[in-house]
Amino acid sequence: MSSNRFLGAALAAAARGWSVFPLQPHSKIPAIKNWPQEATTDETRIKEFWPPKSRKNVGIATGPSGLHVIDLDTHHGLDGPAALYRLATQTGARATLLTYSVATPNNGRHLYYQVPDGLHLPNTAGLIAPGIDSRGHGGYVLAAGSQTGDGNYRVLTPRPPSELPPWLLRLLTPPQSHAPAANPGAPLSHPGxxxxxxxxxxxxxxxxxxxxxxxxxxxxxxxxxxxxxxxxxxxxxxxxxxxxxxxxxxxxxxxxxxxxxxxxxxxxxxxxxxxxxxxxxxxxxx
Structure with a gap:
């Protein structure tokens, strides 16, 4: 284990297959340009990003990592965790809230879910409910081990991420009038x-x-x-x-x-x- 907590956090995330990149110390701001392309799981590159005395925070690029992260906020009178629990209870799917999770400063939560290859879900803000945002394709989250002026990000539940449950996917993809409809008469009625x-x-x-x-x-x-x-x-x-x-x-x-x-x-x-x-x-x- 690295003596540098930030390098250790980056390597731990990469060991899970998540692409990481550096953020400015005590900040959520990327420390490099083109972070979506530069995010990596390569140990050599990671050690270049975080030299021995580096205090840079660790960002996880959610899209390249095959993740969609539900961000539960408790700021300004919002209670994202309670809102998500109510939604899961209504659908009879409370067990799907059991996944890899990170406690954020100010009593927030990040719930990590795996998404299938080729599914590019965008970032959302309040789409599911007030106090519930999400980070997907084109987004990132601070990894456990990072630190801001508000406090530390720490692993809450270390289990592997669960697959994004269907009820959450439905909430993240509301009906779109321009979306192509399934075609019951598609050309390949007898597939090869x-x-x-x-x-x-x-x-x-x-x-x-x-x-x-x-x-x-x-x-x-x-x-x-x-x-x-x-x-x-x-x-x-x-x-x-x-x-x-x-x-x-x-x-x-x-x-x-x-x-x-x-x-x-x-x-x-x-x-x-x-x-x-x-x-x-x-x-x-x-």
Whole structure:
């Protein structure tokens, strides 16, 4: 472990696969230009950023790190933690608040969530609720071990980040009138081998999911395949029916119903279609 707490914090974050860059001492301001491109997990580069006596804070570039961080504020009469807890309770998803978390000065919280490759969620301010911001593509947060004039950032829950839960994703991606709709008559109603392999992999994940992960697995499978539906690569009905068949094995177990199955698939397909994915022509052959 490094004797320099800031270098140690940077290396600890990088060991988790998170891209880091230096901030000015006791500050939230980047100490380098082009930090989105300069953020790194490379140990040699990190040691160059933080020489032995450096007091620079540690920034984590959330987008390159595959993270979306929920920032819960308690300033100016706001109570972000309580607001998020209420929302999670209303959706019956309090367990999804269990993820890697950092205590910020003034009793705030940062909740770290993993996002799938290719999902670029922007930063938000008050979109979920007053006192709740988030940092995603194009944003950054101060890593645990950093220090400002208000106090220290410290690890609160050291467990690995959970996957961003579907209910939070829905709140972070409100309906958009210009978003492309899923096309039930997309060109590839009979996908080629490459696309079949993608569909098969996703449906296997759904069938193999266990209680506690079942809804999340079904939602993210629908989301990923919904991106291909939105891009005109897959037929919506084919995808829907494949996911429904894969998830049907869970009906009747732990109160899982056909109605819940339908709602989860529809939600995942709809949100996924707003972020179309197009495959290279070379792989998109029948």
């Amino acid at each position: 081998a490459y696309l079949r392999a993608i569909v098969d992999a996703e449906t296997r994940k759904v069938t193999a999911a266990v209680h506690g992960t079942r809804n999340t697995a079904l939602f993210w499978a629908a989301f990923r395949l919904g991106r291909l539906v939105g891009g005109g690569e897959l037929d919506q009905r084919l995808v829907h029916d494949g996911l429904a068949a894969a998830a049907a094995v869970h009906i009747g177990h732990y109160q899982f119903t056909a109605r819940e199955l339908e709602r989860t698939i529809t939600s995942g397909l709809t949100i996924g279609a707003r972020r179309p994915r197009h495959l290279p022509t070379a792989t998109n052959s029948r």
